Amino acid sequence: MRARVQEIVFDCAEPAVLVRFWAAVLGGAPVDRSPDWSYVDPPGFVRLAFQKVPEGKTVKNRVHLDVEVADPEGAAEQVLPLGARRSGGLVTDEQGSFQVMLDPEENEFCFVTG
Known part of the structure; x- marks a missing residue:
């Protein structure tokens, strides 16, 4: 199939x-x-x-979206006025950077660099 x-x-x-x-x-x-x-x-x-x-959300999502952006910190700043929140700080390693975010209903998603 x-x-x-x-x-x-x-x-x-x-x-x-x-x-x-x-x-x-x-x-x-x-x-x-x-x-x-x-x-x-x-x-x-x-x-x-x-x-x-x-029912409301009670635990961490089992699936989340990774949204590719050039600048995770800049993207985070842009969505804060829309009702998003950061979850933790920016993480950077040899693969790139990511910032875990929460949408207005606290669904996790990440801004990531490629």
Whole structure:
């Protein structure tokens, strides 16, 4: 069998808030299909969808996005006003640098250099 990822879906409390955050980070126009479901089609990437669920996030995500940027520190500064937070400090090694971030609902993601 050969399959293709159609979209990545985030469970969340406020789909309209998260879709606007991720549209600002990755590009694309946020779409609110209903109060319980929003999505964005970032250029060159699979659709990100956000569905409302009653329970809150309680533990670290088992899957997260690594978002490639030229400057992880600069990217972090740009998303802080959008509701993101840093989780720890910038890590740099022989492979490059990364900054772990939390989106407005505390889903982990990383800004990474190639």
